[in-house]
Amino acid sequence: GIAPTVWHANEGHSAFLTLERIRELIQKGSTHADACETIRQSTVFTTHTPVPAGHDVFPHHLMDRYFAGYWEQLGLSREDFLRLGDTPESQGQGFNMTALAIRLAAHVNGVSREHGQVSREMWRHLWPGLPTEQVPIRSVTNGIHAPTWIAPELNQLYGKYLGPAWAERCDDTTMWQRVLDIPDQELWAVRQTMKRKLMSFIRERARSGWMQGQLQASQVLTRGTLLDPEALTIGFARRFATYKRATLLFRDLDRLKRLLHNQWRPVQLIFAGKAHPADEPGRFFIHEVLSFCDDHKLGGHVAFLENYDMHMAKFLVQGVDIWLNTPRFPLEASGTSGQKAALNGVINLSVLDGWWKEGYNGANGWGIEPLIGNSDIQAQDEHDAQQLYRLLEQEAVQLYYQRDLDGIPRGWLQLMKENLRTNAPRFCTKRMVKEYVDNLYAPAMVRTPSIW
Template identity: 50%
Template sequence: MNQFRGQPANNFDLPEKIARLGKLAYNLWWTWRPDAQRLYSWIDPYLWEETSQNPVLFLRKVRRTDVNAVIHDRNYMKHYKKVLREFDTYMEAKDTWYLEHHRDLKDRRIAYFSTEFGLHQTLPIYAGGLGVLSGDHAKEASDLGLPFVGIGFFYTRGYFTQHINDDGWQTADEVHVSFEDLPVLPVLDEDDAPMTVSVDLPGRTVLARFWEIRVGRVPLYLMDTNVEGNSENDRRLTARLYSSDLDLRISQEIILGIGGVRALRKLGYNPDVWHMNEGHSAFLSLERAYEFVEQGFSFDEAVELIRSSTLFTTHTPVPAGSDEFPLWLIDKYFAELWPKLTLDRESFINLARHKVSWGETFSMPILAIRMAEKINGVSELHGQVARKMWQFLWPDRKEHDVPICYITNGVHTGTWLARSMGILFDEYLPEGWQTNLDDPEMWEDVLNIPDETLWEVRRHLKRKLVAYMRERARQQWLKDTIHPVQVVAAGALLDPYMMTIGFARRFATYKRAGLILRDFDRLLAMVNKPNMPVQIIFAGKAHPADEPGKLLIQEVYRKVKKAETGGRLVFLEDYDMNLARYLV
């Protein structure tokens, strides 16, 4: 089976000498390789930034005269050949970590389901940390050579663009995605028509097509219901992340779970391991159960087979963050399925029944927990919280015996390491350090970096952050006619050499962004301390339907605007992965 199914159209007007820039643009390997990004920024650095560092859009817009100029630049051509050599070596490697350590499992396959993937700012299909973790998992799977395939959604209207008005109120501008300008490829069938799967929803059948994103060696397939043959309402099912409409939400999760399994089958995959990143995709277990029952297994036997090959990662630290559906909605969407599973209604509901103060619900995390053999939280503390949250599912066990472990969230080093810091590591760490990131002894060599050298790199990166913030503030003032106080609130007065604290997260109330503001007088004393002031940068979005979250942003922003902060409290609007890289 081919690793990739989409075919790049590559209709860029490029000279033959650098024609492979087009193919490279469609593999997100460049997102974690600064030298690869320089192949584009070298041609026109201003256009590179204007296109949000999107090589596909860049190549569609760049002037031919600028392209022609670099093919006569010996330094550029030398760099071009070096980067393409590295790309080919990476893609064709036979000595990956996985093949070196688990060659006997090379024909096994891992399917990874997530409702969002944070891969790059040009792909607005993520809302926060869950998506960034999914994207980093895909990139690290590529680096390690894991036999990994991802399944998710391509949200045709993306996540929103955030603006903060003078009173601190968040407004959300819709994003309109243009597929031809993104590093995304259509998956076509033998007739060159969009490959689709069908999923039954009440009273109709909905089609979903697939888009392919190449993440290094890893294929990621994203479903989209904006397909001819669907009703207008159904074409919008995958338009946006995290709708507050329960019918739309459950429809999305049915498509993700049930449709995702069918998509993998149609693409020729038969995964050996199924990983649910949060409970949104838990309906995949029902589709797999149906497959086993059709093969002659009992439902209980099917559950055991599913559990033996399924992992579930839970992220939510509070019950309110879990997806739960009222039982009448489950009746509406699944009444035709449970007989096919040889279950009655009560048995089906019991798979995920959750008794709460206002009644009973069907809980997606509970379904995922019951259908997975391995369950993990995302930090040691979160593992403790999760065991306490879900202990009632194991009434005969003590809290510490609840079978939920933890795996601390990490990051994909290549994505989040600044180029200048990477150059420093290349100089002082052993050769090949990038492939030995989990070796504690290797990191001992960091101590060999002279303090003043490391500190100068840090100062350089802080200068870049402040310069970026000031330019953003300038552009906001030029284009949006914002009030001068908002320019200050956007970071125009920050000092790159002062201690700076960042709080950049999704503005859900349980993340407590306003906690540091509770004793405001004490905070003012800290930020205005002579010779030792502290600066604080806030950034983050609230879901458009999350009124408490938007009120929290407003509370923070009103404090940021106060003159007595001296411009040392800052709120940066429209937080995305590009801003995040400057912050870290």
């Protein structure tokens, strides 16, 4: 069988693997201390979210039910065993899986630079007396698999101007400089083709749903059949977790209506996503968005696509003009949907959190500066909403509709090319895997236990 040198645990729910590895070493003759150190040195742990719901905490009575008799095999008492999952928040009443993982992994990382800093703050109590900046949690920013998410039309265009092996060299910053050589007319034509494909996909889904009796006639209109392929189209598609604030753009309805119904510069919104079945607030957000879609005052400019999946996601990240992301800072660990959109020439408009805090350079999209140091959620939402409206009204909409005599939005395409030049090579899986190998896997391999 396979005898791994390094074990990579993702999220706390996988952390029990460290205990079983310790038990196996002790069975082979190791002391508890030696087994723990061997496992620590050969374990990489990645935490993926600062949101409390993403960190499993089990009550002690549940741990007793399933682990009674097990901790002795680890050379531990019940108290010492439960202490592995202890945190100040649990007050000795809960077993935190993330705490267990961090304690038994010598190599720990978050999934963006900002998330690394947030994680150091969150877990600094595991290193009492150590300054936060010295807490040994580093970061490897997430990336996306370019061949999976690139539109066929854009793949062909990249092959023509970047080279047929562009996807294999997706982390090559020098290669991406060549996007500046792509003629504006060609890039714009391809982007418009991708947008029309999205609109056709949406209409066909609505037609099919109506024919199969899944949609009423009135619902067909709110599922995107009235969308205009010529209008500036904003996409928002992801998990409907409340911290992602899907309804932020609806905070000032009068202001939004003026944006959507501008006679010469119309805007339209496409939403898609799912909430966890147990996430009642997230499900309420979906119902709220659906109610806006049904509002005739919004005139068919807002659509919600049901049954969100990877197939639909591809059409959305390839076909919209702007990718909107409005998480409540600092809860966005990374986010990858915006990276997929960026690869396809879609412009990001996002709160400066997660990956976008690294990706944004002031000339490749738009960034919403979060309100830092104010714990008032309403104040945060109002601050971010005002910035969002301002960026749309004063910058994004105007730039999109600013055309030359050939009907080409030169300024928009300049923004698009800068986005591709700067973000495509930085946020791909090839760069990400290299960083994991160089910064985490290789150091973990230095001590290869002979016992394996």
